[in-house]
Amino acid sequence: MPDDLLKNIAAIQARIQASCERCHRHPSSVKLLLATKTVTPERIALALQAGHTLIAENRIQELKEKHAALQSWPHTNHFIGHLQTNKVKEILKYDVACLQSLDRIALAQKLHERLLAAKKTLDVLIQVNTSGEASKFGIAPEEALTLTKQVAALPTLKIKGLMTIGIFSADTEKVRSCFQLLHSIKNEIASAQIPEVSMQELSMGMSGDLEVAIEEGATIIRVGTAIFGKRDTPDSYYWNEQSDK
Numbered sequence: 001m002p003d004d005l006l007k008n009i010a011a012i013q014a015r016i017q018a019s020c021e022r023c024h025r026h027p028s029s030v031k032l033l034l035a036t037k038t039v040t041p042e043r044i045a046l047a048l049q050a051g052h053t054l055i056a057e058n059r060i061q062e063l064k065e066k067h068a069a070l071q072s073w074p075h076t077n078h079f080i081g082h083l084q085t086n087k088v089k090e091i092l093k094y095d096v097a098c099l100q101s102l103d104r105i106a107l108a109q110k111l112h113e114r115l116l117a118a119k120k121t122l123d124v125l126i127q128v129n130t131s132g133e134a135s136k137f138g139i140a141p142e143e144a145l146t147l148t149k150q151v152a153a154l155p156t157l158k159i160k161g162l163m164t165i166g167i168f169s170a171d172t173e174k175v176r177s178c179f180q181l182l183h184s185i186k187n188e189i190a191s192a193q194i195p196e197v198s199m200q201e202l203s204m205g206m207s208g209d210l211e212v213a214i215e216e217g218a219t220i221i222r223v224g225t226a227i228f229g230k231r232d233t234p235d236s237y238y239w240n241e242q243s244d245k
């Protein structure tokens with residue numbers, strides 16, 4: 001059976017294009033990130049070969065397992081899963097360009113210590129829990145500015161924007177209010193003019209809600225299912241993991 005992956009990516013690009021037209025944005029202002037959890041390196045490589053090179057994993061174990069197999073294809077790794085503090089040493093081994101899920105100061109401090117010792121820096125997005133669902137990670141909206149200021153004081157961490165997972169709901173307006181909230185927090189932080197803090201990226205929108213996210217200003221959409229197909233592992237495995245905070 002041929003793999004429909006590239007056709008699926010083309011369909012996503014058409015959705016991006018159509019959404020951008022509706023809200024008068026340029027399609028190049030929206031980056032497509034491939035959420036590759038549970039996907040084999042062989043299939044990921046097909047996307048990379050076709051030039052879709054921004055990919056992200058949720059778990060260190062999977063990042064590690066696929067790292068060697070993907071090394072010969074140029075690509076950019078982001079990390080979009082909950083990161084336990086005791087995995088900080090690990091994540092720095094695998095060329096992660098951006099940690100999208102920074103959601104607490106203890107994690108930031110651990111990262112900073114390690115990065116300082118390694119004389120490295122790391123781009124980060126602050127993950128905000130805009131849905132209020134306990135099962136999702138992320139800082140509470142009202143604490144996002146404070147966390148941003150605290151992280152900004154750690155010079156190895158380069159804040160580039162915000163990330164959120166919208167509420168799972170068939171009610172588009174409920175989903176939209178999550179994305180609007182993230183956008184308004186971005187504006188709040190931008191107007192605080194914290195030195196070295198950029199608010200250029202808004203990572204929001206997935207297979208089911210990318211249109212709404214683009215309308216509300218997403219610059220990165222994270223797509224898995226609509227490209228790679230349904231996953232056998234339920235998302236609760238990735239999202240409800242015991243936290244070590």
Ligand SMILES: *Cc1c(COP(=O)(O)O)cnc(C)c1O
Nearest residue numbers: 035080206207222223224225226
């Ligand atoms: C899996 C995942 C996605 C992609 O979700 P789909 O619905 O499969 O497109 C996006 N963001 C995060 C954080 C994820 O874990």
